[in-house]
Amino acid sequence: MLERCLPAILLSVCLAASPVAFAAASLDPASVAAALSSVQADAESPADIIRDNPLIHELAGERGAVLLDEPDEPDYVSKDPEPITPPPTHALRIVLDWYVNPYHAALIVARERGLFDRLGLDVTLSPPADPSVPPKLVAAGRAELALVSEPSLHRLVDQGLSLIRVGTLIPLPLSGVLVRDDAGIDSVADLEGKTIGYAVEGPARVYLDALFAHQPFGLDAVTLQPVDFGLGQALAGGKVDAIVGPLRPLERDGLAEQGVATHELEIEDGTLPLYDALTVVANRDTLSRHRRDIAHFMNAVEEAMVWIVRHPQAAWTLISQAEPALDTPENARAWPTLLPYFALRPGLLQVERYRRFEHYLYRRGLVGQVTPLASLAVDVTAPETPSP
Numbered sequence: 001m002l003e004r005c006l007p008a009i010l011l012s013v014c015l016a017a018s019p020v021a022f023a024a025a026s027l028d029p030a031s032v033a034a035a036l037s038s039v040q041a042d043a044e045s046p047a048d049i050i051r052d053n054p055l056i057h058e059l060a061g062e063r064g065a066v067l068l069d070e071p072d073e074p075d076y077v078s079k080d081p082e083p084i085t086p087p088p089t090h091a092l093r094i095v096l097d098w099y100v101n102p103y104h105a106a107l108i109v110a111r112e113r114g115l116f117d118r119l120g121l122d123v124t125l126s127p128p129a130d131p132s133v134p135p136k137l138v139a140a141g142r143a144e145l146a147l148v149s150e151p152s153l154h155r156l157v158d159q160g161l162s163l164i165r166v167g168t169l170i171p172l173p174l175s176g177v178l179v180r181d182d183a184g185i186d187s188v189a190d191l192e193g194k195t196i197g198y199a200v201e202g203p204a205r206v207y208l209d210a211l212f213a214h215q216p217f218g219l220d221a222v223t224l225q226p227v228d229f230g231l232g233q234a235l236a237g238g239k240v241d242a243i244v245g246p247l248r249p250l251e252r253d254g255l256a257e258q259g260v261a262t263h264e265l266e267i268e269d270g271t272l273p274l275y276d277a278l279t280v281v282a283n284r285d286t287l288s289r290h291r292r293d294i295a296h297f298m299n300a301v302e303e304a305m306v307w308i309v310r311h312p313q314a315a316w317t318l319i320s321q322a323e324p325a326l327d328t329p330e331n332a333r334a335w336p337t338l339l340p341y342f343a344l345r346p347g348l349l350q351v352e353r354y355r356r357f358e359h360y361l362y363r364r365g366l367v368g369q370v371t372p373l374a375s376l377a378v379d380v381t382a383p384e385t386p387s388p
Contacts, residue, residue: 089122090293094280095134097147098199099127099229100323102331102338103170103246103278104147106346109315110304112322119296131199131228135163138283144290145297149175149246150276151203154358157376158367164287165377167280167298171343171350174246174277175207181261183241188265192217197227197240204244209364210272211265236260246277253330273357280346284375295380298347302381305344312339347381 096104107125110116116123126143128134134146135153139161147169148156157163177196179185185194188211198204205219212218227234231243232254242265245251255262282294308315316335320327354377361367 089117089120091122091124092145092290092293092297093124093126093143094145094147095126095128095137095143097128097134097149097278098131098246100125100326102319102326102335103174103341105308105315105319105338106169106301106304106342108319108322109308110300112318113304113307115300115303116297119300121293121296121300123297132201135161135281138281139163141283141286144282145294146281147278148281149200149203150279150354150357151206151361152200153279153281154361154367154371154376155202155206157371158361158369162284163281164284164375165276165279165349165354166282166287166294166380167301167346168276168278168343168348169280169301169346170278170341171276172341173272173275174341175203175244177207177211177242177244177265178235178252178255178262179242179265180235181263185241185265188212188215191242191265192221194241195223195225197225197231197234197243199226199228199231199245201226206361206366207244207267207272209366210267213271214268232258235262253334257330273360274353275357276353277341287378287380291380291384295347298381301346302344305342305346308342309339309344312336347379349377349379349382351377 094107100108104125107123111123111125128137134143135148135156137143138146139156145166148163150165153163153165177191185191191212192215196204196208201224204224208219208222208224212221225234225240227240227243231245232251234240235243236255236258243251252262252264280298282290287294312335316332320332351373355373358367358370358373358376362370
């Protein structure tokens with residue numbers, strides 16, 4: 001309807017804008033009637049109506065008539081549409097404490113379910129070549145995050161490394177001392193003079209110090225031998241008399257599958273305070289730069305943890321398909337026993353636990369000074385406290 005009335009509208013505009021032209025034009029009744037009658041329903045376009053109308057030509061004058069007679073041209077430049085730019089992603093590299101294993105379940109699930117992607121994070125899980133290297137890479141600024149045990153964190157910070165705990169995957173101790181049933185080692189006292197294999201020295205020393213707390217000998221009465229990732233193989237092959245490290249329950253089950261019967265030597269209750277077996281650490285000096293991304297990372301891990309607990313079988317299927325090396329009968333059997341060890345609130349910081357463990361290490365002479373909590377651990381998912 002608007003297109004059909006356009007010539008009449010333009011005529012009114014011209015008359016209002018150019019009274020001189022109006023006066024000069026031959027606006028006899030017949031011309032006006034002819035102009036109005038040209039507005040027909042079957043006109044090709046509004047431009048055709050305007051161009052073919054003699055009255056509008058007369059009002060437009062010589063120059064305007066030339067413009068009216070020009071062919072229609074598009075009033076835009078035809079070109080390919082601009083590509084849609086995806087939201088920016090922030091890269092986070094997390095160096096694992098070990099080769100990929102079921103203890104890393106929440107990280108695998110968060111990755112596979114797209115929880116990191118949804119928060120704009122490009123997360124890379126990197127197994128280390130040496131289990132002692134991950135925290136050193138973070139301290140050197142070569143990775144944003146790493147997995148370490150809480151005992152390692154306390155000792156490394158005491159040694160001057162700029163590390164801080166930002167999350168927890170396993171909030172319960174997993175370490176223990178394992179010996180072969182046929183080794184003739186039936187009690188802690190029998191370990192005197194023996195060789196004990198370990199993967200990471202810091203937590204090994206902390207655990208053995210507590211194990212020997214009620215013995216007439218200490219760490220200097222045993223030989224500590226690094227075996228890196230080969231804890232089980234070293235014990236099965238007779239290279240060491242015992243191993244100390246994260247054993248529950250994967251290492252014992254793996255040895256049993258090889259036909260090696262073992263038993264664990266346990267620390268007396270109350271000797272060693274509770275601690276986090278697997279924490280996420282960042283560089284303390286650069287935390288403010290990555291804090292928002294790390295908070296998003298921990299929120300995604302928490303969502304993955306909750307989904308695992310609600311859907312344990314679906315979670316194991318997802319994990320074993322994403323990481324085929326984990327799809328073994330031993331891991332499948334161990335999976336239900338691992339669920340109680342997972343932290344449902346990985347960002348939550350248990351303040352008193354960290355303080356208590358730091359003071360315990362100082363009393364035992366395992367750290368040289370008491371490090372303030374603010375230099376050891378933080379909850380990045382909590383609102384930041386404004387500086388005074």
